[in-house]
Amino acid sequence: MTDTTLDLSLYAKPSANGGLAMDLAIDGIACGACISRIEGAVKQLPGVTEARLNYTNRRLHVAWADPFRPAQILQTLENIGYRAHPFIPLRAEQEEAAEARRLTRCLAVAGFATMNIMLLSVSVWSGNVTDITPETRHFFHWASALIALPTAAYAGRPFFESAWQALRAKSLNMNVPISLGVILALGMSLVETANHAEHAYYDSAVMLLFFLLVGRTLDHAMRRKTRAIAGNLAALKGDTAHRFVDDELVSVPVAALKAGDRVLVKAGERVPADAVVVSGVSELDESPVTGETTRRKVAAGATVYAGSMNYFGALTLGVTAAGSAALIDEIEKLLEKAAGAKSRALRLADRAARIYAPVVHLTAALTAAGWLIAGSSVHDAVVTAIAVLIITCPCALALAIPVVQVVASGALFRAGVILNAGDAIERLAEADSVVFDKTGTLTLPEPRVVNAAMLAPDLLALAARLALSSHHPLAQVLAREAAARTPFDGTEEEPGQGVRALIDGAEARLGSADFCSVADAHAGEPGTSRICVAHGGRSATVAIAQTLRPDAVDCVKALNALGLELHILSGDRRDAVEPIAAALGISNWRGELKPAQKIAYIETLKAQGRRVLMVGDGLNDAPALAAAHVSVSPIAAADLTQAQADAVFLGEQLRPVVQAVVGARRARRLMAQNLWLAAIYNAIAVPVAIVGLVTPLIAALAMSGSSMLVTLNALRAHRGPHIMPTQAEESDAS
Amino acid sequence: MNVLVYLVPMALGLGLIGLFAFLWALRSGQYSDVDGAALRVLSDDDIEK
Numbered sequence: 013m014t015d016t017t018l019d020l021s022l023y024a025k026p027s028a029n030g031g032l033a034m035d036l037a038i039d040g041i042a043c044g045a046c047i048s049r050i051e052g053a054v055k056q057l058p059g060v061t062e063a064r065l066n067y068t069n070r071r072l073h074v075a076w077a078d079p080f081r082p083a084q085i086l087q088t089l090e091n092i093g094y095r096a097h098p099f100i101p102l103r104a105e106q107e108e109a110a111e112a113r114r115l116t117r118c119l120a121v122a123g124f125a126t127m128n129i130m131l132l133s134v135s136v137w138s139g140n141v142t143d144i145t146p147e148t149r150h151f152f153h154w155a156s157a158l159i160a161l162p163t164a165a166y167a168g169r170p171f172f173e174s175a176w177q178a179l180r181a182k183s184l185n186m187n188v189p190i191s192l193g194v195i196l197a198l199g200m201s202l203v204e205t206a207n208h209a210e211h212a213y214y215d216s217a218v219m220l221l222f223f224l225l226v227g228r229t230l231d232h233a234m235r236r237k238t239r240a241i242a243g244n245l246a247a248l249k250g251d252t253a254h255r256f257v258d259d260e261l262v263s264v265p266v267a268a269l270k271a272g273d274r275v276l277v278k279a280g281e282r283v284p285a286d287a288v289v290v291s292g293v294s295e296l297d298e299s300p301v302t303g304e305t306t307r308r309k310v311a312a313g314a315t316v317y318a319g320s321m322n323y324f325g326a327l328t329l330g331v332t333a334a335g336s337a338a339l340i341d342e343i344e345k346l347l348e349k350a351a352g353a354k355s356r357a358l359r360l361a362d363r364a365a366r367i368y369a370p371v372v373h374l375t376a377a378l379t380a381a382g383w384l385i386a387g388s389s390v391h392d393a394v395v396t397a398i399a400v401l402i403i404t405c406p407c408a409l410a411l412a413i414p415v416v417q418v419v420a421s422g423a424l425f426r427a428g429v430i431l432n433a434g435d436a437i438e439r440l441a442e443a444d445s446v447v448f449d450k451t452g453t454l455t456l457p458e459p460r461v462v463n464a465a466m467l468a469p470d471l472l473a474l475a476a477r478l479a480l481s482s483h484h485p486l487a488q489v490l491a492r493e494a495a496a497r498t499p500f501d502g503t504e505e506e507p508g509q510g511v512r513a514l515i516d517g518a519e520a521r522l523g524s525a526d527f528c529s530v531a532d533a534h535a536g537e538p539g540t541s542r543i544c545v546a547h548g549g550r551s552a553t554v555a556i557a558q559t560l561r562p563d564a565v566d567c568v569k570a571l572n573a574l575g576l577e578l579h580i581l582s583g584d585r586r587d588a589v590e591p592i593a594a595a596l597g598i599s600n601w602r603g604e605l606k607p608a609q610k611i612a613y614i615e616t617l618k619a620q621g622r623r624v625l626m627v628g629d630g631l632n633d634a635p636a637l638a639a640a641h642v643s644v645s646p647i648a649a650a651d652l653t654q655a656q657a658d659a660v661f662l663g664e665q666l667r668p669v670v671q672a673v674v675g676a677r678r679a680r681r682l683m684a685q686n687l688w689l690a691a692i693y694n695a696i697a698v699p700v701a702i703v704g705l706v707t708p709l710i711a712a713l714a715m716s717g718s719s720m721l722v723t724l725n726a727l728r729a730h731r732g733p734h735i736m737p738t739q740a741e742e743s744d745a746s
Numbered sequence: 747m748n749v750l751v752y753l754v755p756m757a758l759g760l761g762l763i764g765l766f767a768f769l770w771a772l773r774s775g776q777y778s779d780v781d782g783a784a785l786r787v788l789s790d791d792d793i794e795k
Contacts, residue, residue, distance in 0.1 A: 044785030067782030116772060124765040128758055148750065155754055 019264045020082045023098035031061060033075040034082055037244035039095040041070055046094075053088050060085075069240040071099060097248045098265065105243060108236055115229045118167040122222040125163035126215070129156045130712075133215040137709045146208065153205040153212045160214040164198055167221050170228065186365040186410045189372060193401050194220060200398045216402050216711045223407055223719050227414045234418045238430045242660060245647055253277075253284035256328075273331045279507065280483035283320045287329035289313060297321040297485070299451045301631045302583045305558060319631065321485055325507060360438055360680075361413040364687055368409060376400045379702045392704075400701040403711050404694050408718035412686035415726035420679035423730055427675065428668040429644075429661050436658035438683075439642035440676035442623045446571055446669075447614060447640065449628030450582035450589055454596070455558040456664060457629070457648040459486075459541070461493045463555045471552050474515065475545035478503065478522040482511045486543050486556050487522065510544075518548030525553075558588075560595065567666040568596045574673060577622070581610045583632050610636040627669055629653060644669055679729050686722045693718040 020034070027033030038050065047065050054063040054074060062075035074085055082098075089096045132152045139149060168191070175187035194217045201212040254261045256274040266284040269275065274290065277283055283296070295307040300319040307323060310316060316329065380397035384390065421431050431437065448454050464472060476494030479487035481503035500520075503513040510523015521528045521544075528544040530551045540557040561567075571578060579600040582589045586603035593601040602613065614636055617624050626633070626640035629649035637643035637656040645657035654660055661668035697714050700706055771777065 044788060047782060047785060048789045065782065066779040067785060068779045113772065116777070117769060120765060120768050120772070124761055128761055131757075132754075151750065151754075155758070159758070 019262055019268070020086075020098055023265070024082060027062075027075040029061065029075065031075055031077040032082075033062075033073065034085075035099045036072045036074065036085065036089075036096045037099040037248055038065070038070050038072050038089070039244070039248050040093055041065075041067070049092060050089065050094060053092050054085055057084055057088060069237075070244055071240075072096065095248060099243070105236075105239055108232070108239065112229070112232045112236055115170065115225065115232055118170060119222070119225040119229050121163055122167040122218060122225050125159050125167070125218045126222040129159055129215045129218055132156050133708065133712070136212075140210065149210070150205070150208055153201075153214075156212065156214040157202060157205055160198060160201075160218050163218055164194055164221065167225060168194055171221070171224065184366050184369045185362055186368075189365070189369045190220070190224065190410060192373075193217075193404075196398050197402045200395065204395070211708050213399075213402055213708050213711065215708060216715060219712065219715060220407050223716075224410055227411045227418075230418045231414045234421055234425075235431075238421065238425055242430050242432070242654075245662075269331050271331055275329050275331060277322045277327045277329060278483060279322055279324055279326065280485050280488060281322055283316050283318055283322065283327075283329065285318050285329075285331045287316055287331045289316060290328045290330050292325050292327035294325040294327050295323040297323060299558075299584070299630070300457075305451060305584050305588055317631070323485060360683055360687075361410075364409060364412075372401065372404045375404075375698060375702070382702070383704070396702070396704045399704070399706040399711070400698060403697045403701040403706050403714060407715050408690035408693055408722045409687065411719055412690050412722050412726075413683050415723050416679050416682045416686060416729055419726050420675055420682075420729040424659075424672060424675045427671040428663050428665075429659050429672045429675075431659050432654075433658040436642060437676045437679050439623075439658065440625065440672055441680035443576065443625035443642055443673065445577040445579065445617055445622045446625045446627060447579045447581055447617070447636070448598075449626075449630060449633045449636075450580055450592055451558065451584055452629040452648060453627050453633075453646060454564055454580070454592060454666070455560055457646065459489055459556050460559040461490060461554055462540070462557050462559060463553075464493070467552050467554065468550070471545060471547065471550060472554070474520060474547055475522050475543075475552070475554060478511050478513060478520060478545070479543075481505060481513070482522065484510075484523075484543075486541055487511070489556055490543060490554060515547065520547040521545070560592065561664060561666045563665045563667050565596060567670050568598065570670045571673070574670075574677075576625075576673070579613075579617075581605050581613055581636070583607075583610075583630065607632045607635050611639045614639050625673070644672060675729075682726055682729050686725055689722055689725060690718065693721075 023034050024032040025034070040046075041050075044067070047067055050065050050072060051063045054060055054072070057076075059076045059079065060074060061077055063072060065072045074082070076082070086096050132155055136144065136149055136152050171187045171194070172191050174185065175191040178185040178188055197213045197217040201214050201217070204212050252263045253266050253269055254276040255264050255269065256262075256276065261276060269285050275284060275287070279294070289310050289312050291312055293309075293311045295309050296316060297305070297307050298317065298320045299305050300321075301317045310327070315332075316327075376397045379400050380393045383393035383396055417437055420437055424431065424437075433439075472494055473496070476491050476496035477498060477500055479491040479494075480496050480499035482488070482491075482505055500513040500515060503511050505511045506523070506527070510521055510527040512519060512521045512523075514520075523544065525542065525544050528546040528551060530544040530546060530553060540555050543554045543556060545552050545554065568578060577600070578596075578598045580589060580593050580596075580598055580602070582601070582603050583605055584603055589601055589603035593599070602609075605613070610633070614624050614626065618641070623641040626637050626643040627645070628634075628637055628643070629646050631653060633645075633649075634653045634656045637645065637653060642659075643657045644659045644661060645654050647654075647660055647662050649657070649660075659672055661672070693714070697706075700710070776783075
């Protein structure tokens, strides 16, 4: 239930018409009819002046005039079946949106110019073999120049700027040969036009820009889409905290907490920020922070960490570190070190550029020298050399990798994997070892009932309905799992003990063994929590434990089959890790590891020449994720951990991790194929250019032909990575 | 062929109008929710009942 007193002023910002406005991420949108349902319901609220849903990125923009509580919007949406949470766009996302608009403008200008110059060029080409007059050709060339020069100055800027930055840093990237090719082609065409020559290359230069902008715009659009979805998921996780304001409790979003605030954490709630216990006694489950599944007893003076689950009593906390930025010092230090030491793998495209650029420029220079030695004029030698540069213009080469990335990340997105880093695909493909965290990664983030099959169904159903009235986290697990919906009337909760109610004339109790007068609760393996139920002489013990993700065993087999070496590094006790490792058949496992020890283990693997893929979710995994060659987190992971991961996977299954590896390997193969295709194209085209046979028509055909070939090959990455028989669609973003 | 002297600039001018129309549409946010626009056209909530 949404608390209507929730104070959301942190998220409100002044709107254009003088009131206030807010953006909300919405969960649960299934079809087009949702648009009018959501907008209609919100617009009916008194005070709301504007409500517009963006269906593409699932965000609602609401504006209102003052005396109005935005928490009502959340309540209204919840009543009609949607979950909403205020949303502040990250700076990175805003910058990306601006860059995307700029690329689209450049693309539009380049597209317009390409069409019109082609119109003129085709006339010249056909005229050259029939009866065009030199005056008409001259006029067409000048008209082309008039279009091409401003276009290159505008639409070429993304390439020129990047090339300039690379040159200033004394390095080479793919934009250097592109920029040089465009500038030389335009310069030579201008000189040729001024000299009334037969050939000009305006079309080649502008078409090159157009093709490359298509690739970049698509790449950007794909990344923006995944970034927006990830941003929504992060916003929807946003919790609220109860803050004391002059001894009165006010609900605020966790992000609004500041150091020094006092907050109340009731049983069954998560600790909102790093804090010190002021009063109260309870037990905390710190597994999201440390991976340790045994609960820790806390009392006044104890330090507690954001994300821990409060099991029993209400705690009053003094916040020490603000909101979601909360972090243990030690982890922060390790993180900086690990991220700094991480040698960013040189990307495939840059490696190709470093070989390609000098070779092409040397070939062009040698061509000019060769023609001069053979006795031709300086003019002819220079024209031929520039023709070499144009025909080798790395159109295919520059498209080879981005197009594969776009198509492959789209396929991975459908499989439930969201990529955070642009070069994650390449690094995923290189991984040869996988290091798993245990708690929340190999196991489900929430514990599950493990002995449901052994209990009487009616007693289990009764226990689940009783559990609805309890705030205890274990009771909530039970209620959720048994899909209980109707609580009993007249239930009484005894904090730290259990719930009781009068049902069918007999008292029913749900809670600890003592509370239910059941004897055998302490028997059984460690790591399993028990919750007892008693009703009219009958009783049962429900066992609740961390369970493996449903497809973990299959996934481990699949990863083994792919030739990956598997390891488990856990912060949990050894006797909790061992059965999991045995069930999965993973012999390399360690328990009771501190974050620094996890890094040390990964560094050892790296020293052996291994490329490590780290899969982890806890705050204690964040440094290890940063230290690994490439890293993946489940979507339930801590915010900070997710920020370190190169990719995030959705859903309850582990299968997306396997799909990420398979998809990335296939994408990597396609990238290599594309680079070879581009190389073969150059091997054929360059000799033709050196001999001096390249006309603008041949250049245009060769360039668009090779780009098409590379793009079509890249589209083969579109087929999703199907490697396992299970076809569950739980990974869907909704 | 003197007709080309004004036909070609006219053709370019028409193309430019199209280009500026697109840039205007982009600036006014018409491309910010392309999926939603496709669905909104199907709803009848703008018809007075």
